[in-house]
Amino acid sequence: MKILILNGSPRPGGDTAAMVKTFQEEAERRGHQVVVFPVCRMNIRGCLACEYCHGKGQGACVQKDDMQQIYAELRDTEMLVLAAPIYYHGISGQLKCAIDRFYALLYPKAPASLKKAAMFLSSGDPDMYVGAKFSYDGDFLGYLGLEDGGIYTNHDPDVTERLRELAASL
Numbered sequence: 001m002k003i004l005i006l007n008g009s010p011r012p013g014g015d016t017a018a019m020v021k022t023f024q025e026e027a028e029r030r031g032h033q034v035v036v037f038p039v040c041r042m043n044i045r046g047c048l049a050c051e052y053c054h055g056k057g058q059g060a061c062v063q064k065d066d067m068q069q070i071y072a073e074l075r076d077t078e079m080l081v082l083a084a085p086i087y088y089h090g091i092s093g094q095l096k097c098a099i100d101r102f103y104a105l106l107y108p109k110a111p112a113s114l115k116k117a118a119m120f121l122s123s124g125d126p127d128m129y130v131g132a133k134f135s136y137d138g139d140f141l142g143y144l145g146l147e148d149g150g151i152y153t154n155h156d157p158d159v160t161e162r163l164r165e166l167a168a169s170l
Contacts, residue, residue, distance in 0.1 A: 001170050002113075003027055003034045004077040006070070008084035008095025010040040015122035015154040020083050022160050023120070026167035035073050040094040042066035044101065053104035061104040070098060071105055079116040079149065079170070082136065086123035090131040099139075110144045117141065118149030118166065126155035 005024065009016035024034045043066045052062035061067060074080070082099070084091035091099075105111070117140040121129055133151055140146050149166060152159055 001027075001032045001078045002076060003032055003079045003081060003170075004070075004073050005034065005036040005081040005083060006095060006098055007036055007038050008040060008082070008092040008098070009122070010092070010094070011085070012038075014085065016083050016085050016120060019120040019122065019152060019154065019159065019163055020081075023081065023163040023167055026164045027170065030167055030170070032167070032170060035077075037070055037073075037098075039070075039098045040092070042069075042098075044070075044094070044098050046097050047100040047103055054107070057104070059105060061101060063101075067098065067101045070101075074102075074105055074114070075111050076113045077111075078113050079118070080114060080140070080146070081118045081120060081149070082140075083120040084122075084132070086121060086125075086128045086132060089128060090135070091121075106144060110146070114144070115147055116149050116170075117144075117146040119151045120153075120163070121151065122154040126153070129153060 007020050027034050045063055045065050084095045119136045121132055141148050
């Protein structure tokens, strides 16, 4: 299975990165192809709402920045993992910016290969995940109809083992 992980944390040694690393290592050990993009270290600008992608662009965004790398991988990805710390009740702005740019490629529907999604979240407060979960449920499970691989947080008991189990179940 081809898995695309968008890591929306600017902290390479933080809890989000640790969850990504655990899952990535186990998935690769089991023969899956995993591509990780550190979106906080990439040049990804916000969506311009210009509608070029749904007109003249025929699914291609008018902006030529690092999002092009993500688009190339997303076209044949089978599973999408969104990983982020919680900032002010939602995912990091860097990851949100990349997700907003999905509009060019995922609207009105996702590529046929994309079947599954999961979310890895970290926060200093175990009660701060509601906004991120709402977006995940509505945008990825509901709107795109992706199979739910689950939401995993740094406050979950045995999160490391659960991430390994997720990779093993694919």
